[in-house]
Amino acid sequence: MDAVPWLTVPLLLLLLLPLLLFTSSTFVFYFKKCFYVTWMMVLCLLAIPMCFLKSGGRDVENMRLISALIRHVKYFLGLRFEVSGSEHLLTEGPYVIISNHQSSLDVLGLMEILPERCTPIAKKELVYVGTMGISCWLGGVVFINRKKTSDAVSVMAEAAKTMLDNQIRLWVFPEGTRNQGGDLLPFKKGAFHLAVAAQVPIIPIVFSSYSNFYLRKEKQFNSGTIRLKILPKIDTKGLTSDDVSALMDKSFNLMRSPQNEHIALARKRHGYRLDNHEKNLNNSNVINPSLKMHKQRKTKQKNDDKTPEGAVPAYLLDREGQSRAKVLSNMIKQKRKEKAVPLPKVFKVIKSKSKRQKKAWKRIVTKVCFVGDGFTRKPPKYERFIRPMGGAGDLLTGF
Numbered sequence: 001m002d003a004v005p006w007l008t009v010p011l012l013l014l015l016l017l018p019l020l021l022f023t024s025s026t027f028v029f030y031f032k033k034c035f036y037v038t039w040m041m042v043l044c045l046l047a048i049p050m051c052f053l054k055s056g057g058r059d060v061e062n063m064r065l066i067s068a069l070i071r072h073v074k075y076f077l078g079l080r081f082e083v084s085g086s087e088h089l090l091t092e093g094p095y096v097i098i099s100n101h102q103s104s105l106d107v108l109g110l111m112e113i114l115p116e117r118c119t120p121i122a123k124k125e126l127v128y129v130g131t132m133g134i135s136c137w138l139g140g141v142v143f144i145n146r147k148k149t150s151d152a153v154s155v156m157a158e159a160a161k162t163m164l165d166n167q168i169r170l171w172v173f174p175e176g177t178r179n180q181g182g183d184l185l186p187f188k189k190g191a192f193h194l195a196v197a198a199q200v201p202i203i204p205i206v207f208s209s210y211s212n213f214y215l216r217k218e219k220q221f222n223s224g225t226i227r228l229k230i231l232p233k234i235d236t237k238g239l240t241s242d243d244v245s246a247l248m249d250k251s252f253n254l255m256r257s258p259q260n261e262h263i264a265l266a267r268k269r270h271g272y273r274l275d276n277h278e279k280n281l282n283n284s285n286v287i288n289p290s291l292k293m294h295k296q297r298k299t300k301q302k303n304d305d306k307t308p309e310g311a312v313p314a315y316l317l318d319r320e321g322q323s324r325a326k327v328l329s330n331m332i333k334q335k336r337k338e339k340a341v342p343l344p345k346v347f348k349v350i351k352s353k354s355k356r357q358k359k360a361w362k363r364i365v366t367k368v369c370f371v372g373d374g375f376t377r378k379p380p381k382y383e384r385f386i387r388p389m390g391g392a393g394d395l396l397t398g399f
Helices: 003-023 024-055 062-070 073-077 084-089 106-113 124-128 130-138 149-166 190-198 239-270 277-287 289-299 326-335
Strands: 079-084 096-099 118-123 142-144 167-173 202-207 224-230 349-351 362-365 384-386
Touching: 003 024, 024 062, 024 073, 024 084, 024 130, 024 190, 062 130, 073 079, 073 106, 079 106, 084 224, 096 190, 106 202, 118 124, 124 130, 124 142, 142 149, 142 202, 149 167, 149 190, 190 202, 190 239, 202 239
Parallel strands: 079 224, 096 167, 096 202, 118 142, 118 167
Antiparallel strands: 202 224, 349 362
16 A cells, blocks of 8 residues: 555656657757767766776777767757768778767767778867766777866877877867857867878868757757768878968858858758847847947938927937937037036035044035034035934034
């Protein structure tokens, strides 16, 4: 009898689960995210002993084993991959792969097309993420500290030497962080210094936008298709560190063109989603109201209709198309410049106590008036009262 209440709770959850999956997009978002993270942790836990049995420890070849375990996760999330240009990954020898970075789902695309003896470069914090960090270390992932530039440079220099000695390929996200804004973020130079130092080619890969099925801010995670376009390699033979900026700009422009094609294709098939440019513009206006005011001022059309005489004051007749507040503000500024509205003259400054005492206060007399020696804290007429420091009981009559 005592076991009946405990059984009703999981039974109710099992009955409510299909209902929530079909009715609440927010629940689907969190359910898929939790399932994705949990299942990835479980798979990485299974991969740890398998990596030790295969290679005895840390080895790049373990990434092939890890990718084989993770590749099926896409079916549970309802994702499908379309790959074009895969023949470019058949390039012999070491090379550097660069791609755009949108979310943690990029791991599935990476595992889908991961070539032999290839491992990614990741942030150092990932090594502390439970079983996933251990499996990444066993897979030969190169960890860098993004907060310390000197450490990142030394790691990149060591990675260039390792590439040539062990004949491995490295996968780098040159944007440096996740970006779901549609367009590419400015690239960091680390990947290009690495390719130039090792004199190995660069192979750009472009992931299509996830905005037609995955929206993190709007809590939407539906089924969808991810398109991967692998571009021809960019040769770095004979280039030096002085050519890194030009190489980075060339790679950026090559990747930006297919990225825009992916966005245009997604808009043609699915239309504008919640993360379109109008919503981004509204968000930027909320974050920066001065930017919104500036845009409104720049785009505001002047009133071309002539104002009939007598409807406005005479000083406004020659300023058609301007608001009255703007004209009055300009007139006041002009009069102040001409000293037509002078600032009040200070005749005397009276202080109640010395400067060292904290509760000292003062009066600035701007008009001629009588102020006796024993003045109180109640301001007389025609005075500007500044910094009162006393209570109501101290305000005594002075006249």
